[in-house]
Structures are given as C-alpha cells and as structure tokens.
Amino acid sequence: METREEAAFAWVEQVLGGRILSRRLQSRWRNQWFLEVERDGAIERVVLRGFRNPGYTAEDTSGARAMLTLEAQALEALQDVPVATPRYLGSNPDLGWMLMEWLDGDSELTQIADEDRRFAIYQGYVEELATLHAYPLDKIRLPDAMPRPASSRAFREELIARHEGFYRSLALPDAEPVLELGLQWVKHNDISSERPLGLGLGDVGPNQFLFVEDRFHALVDFEYAVIGDPLMEMGMMRGRDVTYHTGRMTEHMRHYGACYERLTGIPLDLKALQYWTIAGPALWNVYTVMGTQRADPAMIDLAFLFAYEVQQKRCILEGIAEYYGFRLTRPELPKPTNTLLSPLAQALAAQLDGHFREQAGEDPYAASFARYSASIARTLALGDGTALMLETANREELGALLGHRIGDWRHGLRELEALIAADWEKDLERRINMLYRCEVRREYLYEPMQRATGVSHGWPMSRFDV
Structure with missing residues (x-):
C-alpha cells in the first residue's frame, strides 16, 4: 500500500516533470521534506511542506489541512508583492502538501554571536515587512478563504x-489569572488610530526568515498569513524576541516605523504598538494553555509548549507594565540542590537522551521526541530540589495580595482570577508584580525544556521606557 509520503513524492515528480534524486526530512515536528529533483538535465531544489501536527488544531486532520491550504494560497498571493519569497510551485489539498522553491540561506539568526551582524541582518528584515504591510491589498490576488475585515x-x-469566545468555551480545570488579566485589559482598552489593512504573515520575528551572510534574503513561514492591522504582528514580534532573543528590538521597531511612514505617510503609533504587544500574547496564548493544561503525552512539542507559554504570559505582564510605566521586581531564585529523588530523575533524562535517541536511529522525529522528553525529566530533577522554596514564595505573595493565608494554591489562583474578572484595574500594579514574579520562578524551573527546544531563557522584553 502506498504511503502518504510516497504519494506526495509521485505528485512532486508529476508537477515538476522530473525525478527525485535525494530527499531529507526536517527534524522536529513538521512533516517537511527537502528534495533535489532532476529535470531536463538540471537539478531543481524544492521544499515539500506537509500540514502541522493535528494536535494543534483538532483531533482529526481537517483543520490542519485547511491551514496548509490557506498557507499555500498565501504564498501564491505573495508572488504579486515586491518582497522576497520562495517561488510557489503548487499544492495538493487532497494529499495534504504544498510545494515551493528551496532557497539558500539560514534561519537561525539567534545562533550568530556577533550582535552588530544580527542587527544589520534584522534591519533588512523589518524593511521587507514594512514593504509587505504597505503594499495595497487591491494589487494582490488574495485567496477567497482569507477573511478581509x-x-x-x-x-x-x-x-x-x-x-x-474560544477561551471561554474550554472550561479549563485550572485558573489562568494572567490570561484573564490580559483579556480584560484588551477588552477595556482601545487604539485611537487607524491604519490601512495589510497582508501580514501572522508570526514574524527572529528565526522566521532566511539570511545569507550579512544580509536578509527571503521571507518564509506563511501558515498564519492574515489581513489585518500591520502593528499586530509587529507587537507580537516583541514577544517572539523574548523566546528567540536577538536584541535591540525597540530600535528595530522604530526603524520599521520609519520605513512604513516613508512608504505610506503614516507615522508609527507607539501606543497602538504597545497595545498589540499585550493583545498578541493575551489572545494567541488561549490556544497554548489548552495544550499545557491538558498535556497530551503523544504531542512531540509538549516541552516546547511549556517553554513558550510561560514566556508569553510574562510578556503580557511586562507589556502592561511598560504601558503604565510600572517597574517590575525580579524575585531571588534558589540555587539547585540534590535530593533523594534527584539521581532517579537525572538517570531517566540520561536514558531518554542517550538510549532512546540511539534507538531512534535516523528518524529525526523520534530523536527529537526523545530529546524533548529528556528535558522534561531534567525539569523534574531541577524542581525536586527547588520547587518547595519557589512554591512557598508564591503562596506568601499571593496570600499577601488576597489578604489571607493560602491553603490550596489552585484555589488561591481561582480566587485571584475571579477578582480580576470582576475589577481588572484594582491593585493593578501589585497584581502585575506578583504574577510576574510567579512566572519568573516558573520559567526558572522550565529552563531545561527551553534549552532543549532552542528557546532563549530569561530575557526580559525590551521596553521603550527604559
């Protein structure tokens, strides 16, 4: 019986009229192949991109397939825009694949040690985004399936x-006071300025584009393409810089604003940018907490979800603090210590990272799964000697905020969540600081998962008021 991949390879050869000579599967969760195809005596390099792990959208694959189809249509539409992208080569919704040019370049900007080199490359990237955002929608053949507000x-x-609406429908088992605060703030605040709608990529920032040597090369990753306020994704970019830290982000924001103004005559609205800096993680994190609260052990990216979610909650709090000029106080963090259980947790991590990665052989998916699982074991090892101290500090601060001693931590968070829902502005600075310190302590525990999944650790969001 023909596998889904074999059917896709046959489709590629049919589309290109050639023969696949080599193929390499991308590591990690995305089913994506890098192919070399011989056609008319020449070698053409292409990327065959599959749909996302269906655990991100629904139990079946229909939602993930629909996302991939829209991603393919977005790349096709971008062929009309004077920005650098891979050539669109086709899509097959029935099989669940899209085909595009395989461009030269690297995406791992955060691996560059030279700050000035990172900065120069990134300046070219934000210039390209300004060009994209400023380009008139009426000149683009937009897909019918893409909503146009x-x-x-x-x-x-x-x-x-x-x-x-999606978040309220989840009925999560545990309270989410940070998300509640973020959602209440977004609903009760507004943006006074208006900008023309633009075509955006929806997920922009460090490691989301290709560069060659010291210059920007091309935009990539179009699965969250959207027609909307261009400042939404620029605000969210500031949070992505926390997760994949490249630095000097406020300078990049101002450069983007200058480029966009030169193209449109519309100056950067700093308050609108700050609004989206908060609204972005507050709104999009509603999908992440579903994964962390109902942790599916079959999901390869579970460690990444925990590593990412804690930072995005911190970005909500840091964004609100910046908006009002609040100063945040970092907590003291303990030094790791060993307990009676620490050797077992460390042994489990070593088994997963050694034996089970070896068993994975040349399967990059299985090898990554073993590495990520090992990072969860290392998180447990770190927490075994430090979690009690961190939890005690959290309980004391939450009790002081609520005005009474905290027995059950989960009940205390539920009480705080209800207070925020009833009056989000009350004790805002105290609440922000307390929740911020709790998230910093949690991120301390999650460092092994962040390191294993390539996430930066401990970087604050760059602020305009510092």
Missing part, C-alpha cells in the same frame, strides 16, 4: 471576540 478596528474586534 472592513477596517483595522473591525479586525481587532473580530479577533478579540473569536479568541475570547
């Missing part, structure tokens, strides 16, 4: 209603 205000209102 009436205005940037309508886009914002629809986005808030959709994401909050």
Whole structure:
C-alpha cells in the first residue's frame, strides 16, 4: 500500500516533470521534506511542506489541512508583492502538501554571536515587512478563504471576540489569572488610530526568515498569513524576541516605523504598538494553555509548549507594565540542590537522551521526541530540589495580595482570577508584580525544556521606557 509520503513524492515528480534524486526530512515536528529533483538535465531544489501536527488544531486532520491550504494560497498571493519569497510551485489539498522553491540561506539568526551582524541582518528584515504591510491589498490576488475585515478596528474586534469566545468555551480545570488579566485589559482598552489593512504573515520575528551572510534574503513561514492591522504582528514580534532573543528590538521597531511612514505617510503609533504587544500574547496564548493544561503525552512539542507559554504570559505582564510605566521586581531564585529523588530523575533524562535517541536511529522525529522528553525529566530533577522554596514564595505573595493565608494554591489562583474578572484595574500594579514574579520562578524551573527546544531563557522584553 502506498504511503502518504510516497504519494506526495509521485505528485512532486508529476508537477515538476522530473525525478527525485535525494530527499531529507526536517527534524522536529513538521512533516517537511527537502528534495533535489532532476529535470531536463538540471537539478531543481524544492521544499515539500506537509500540514502541522493535528494536535494543534483538532483531533482529526481537517483543520490542519485547511491551514496548509490557506498557507499555500498565501504564498501564491505573495508572488504579486515586491518582497522576497520562495517561488510557489503548487499544492495538493487532497494529499495534504504544498510545494515551493528551496532557497539558500539560514534561519537561525539567534545562533550568530556577533550582535552588530544580527542587527544589520534584522534591519533588512523589518524593511521587507514594512514593504509587505504597505503594499495595497487591491494589487494582490488574495485567496477567497482569507477573511478581509472592513477596517483595522473591525479586525481587532473580530479577533478579540473569536479568541475570547474560544477561551471561554474550554472550561479549563485550572485558573489562568494572567490570561484573564490580559483579556480584560484588551477588552477595556482601545487604539485611537487607524491604519490601512495589510497582508501580514501572522508570526514574524527572529528565526522566521532566511539570511545569507550579512544580509536578509527571503521571507518564509506563511501558515498564519492574515489581513489585518500591520502593528499586530509587529507587537507580537516583541514577544517572539523574548523566546528567540536577538536584541535591540525597540530600535528595530522604530526603524520599521520609519520605513512604513516613508512608504505610506503614516507615522508609527507607539501606543497602538504597545497595545498589540499585550493583545498578541493575551489572545494567541488561549490556544497554548489548552495544550499545557491538558498535556497530551503523544504531542512531540509538549516541552516546547511549556517553554513558550510561560514566556508569553510574562510578556503580557511586562507589556502592561511598560504601558503604565510600572517597574517590575525580579524575585531571588534558589540555587539547585540534590535530593533523594534527584539521581532517579537525572538517570531517566540520561536514558531518554542517550538510549532512546540511539534507538531512534535516523528518524529525526523520534530523536527529537526523545530529546524533548529528556528535558522534561531534567525539569523534574531541577524542581525536586527547588520547587518547595519557589512554591512557598508564591503562596506568601499571593496570600499577601488576597489578604489571607493560602491553603490550596489552585484555589488561591481561582480566587485571584475571579477578582480580576470582576475589577481588572484594582491593585493593578501589585497584581502585575506578583504574577510576574510567579512566572519568573516558573520559567526558572522550565529552563531545561527551553534549552532543549532552542528557546532563549530569561530575557526580559525590551521596553521603550527604559
């Protein structure tokens, strides 16, 4: 019986009229192949991109397939825009694949040690984004399936209603006071300025583009392409810089604003950018907490979800603090210590990272799964000697905020969540600081998962008021 991949390879050869000479599977969760195809005596390099792990969208694959189809249509539409992208070569919704040019370049900007080199490359990237955002939608053959709001205000209102509605429908077992605060803040604050709607990529920032040597080369990753307020993804970029830290982000924001103004005549609205800096993680994190609260052991990216989610909650809090000029106080963190259980947790990590990775052989998916699982074991090892001290500090601070001693931590968080829902502005600075310190302590525990999944650790969001 023909496998899904074999059917896809046959489709590629049919589309290109050639023969596949070599193929390499991308490591990690995405089913993506790098292919070399011989056609008319020449070698053509292409990328065969599959749909995302269906655990991100639904139990079946229909939602993931629909996302891939829209991603393919977005790349096809981008062929009309004067920005650098791979050539679109086709898609097959029935099989669940899209085909595009395989461009030269590297995406791992955060691996460059030279700060000035990173900065120069990134300047070219934000210039390209400004060009994309400023390009008139009427000149682009947009896919019919891509929603086109009436205005940037309508886009914002629809986005808030959709994401909050989804979040309220989850009925999560544990309280989420940070998300509740973020959602309440987004609903009760507004943006006074309007910008023309633009075509955006939805997920921009460090490691989301290709560069060659010391220059930007091409935009990649189009699965969250959206027609909306351009400042949404620029605000969210500031949070991505926490997760994949490259530095000097406020300078990049100002450079983007200058480029966009030169193209459109519209200056950068700093308050609108700060609004989206908060709204981005507050709205999009509603999908992440579903994965962390209902942790599916079959999901390869579970360690990444925990590593990412804690940082994005911190970005909500740091963003609100910046908006009002609050100063945040970092907590003291303990030094790791060993307990009676520490050797067992460390042995489990070593087994997963050694024996089971060896068993994976040349399967990059299985090898990555073993490495990520080992990072969860290392997190448990770290927490075994430090979690009690961190939890004690959290309980004391939450009790002081609520005005009474905390017995059950989960009940205390549920009480705080209800207070925030009833009056989000009350004791705002105290609440922000307390929740911020709790997230910093949690991120301390999650460092092994962050290191294993390539996530930066401990970087604050760059602020305009510092």
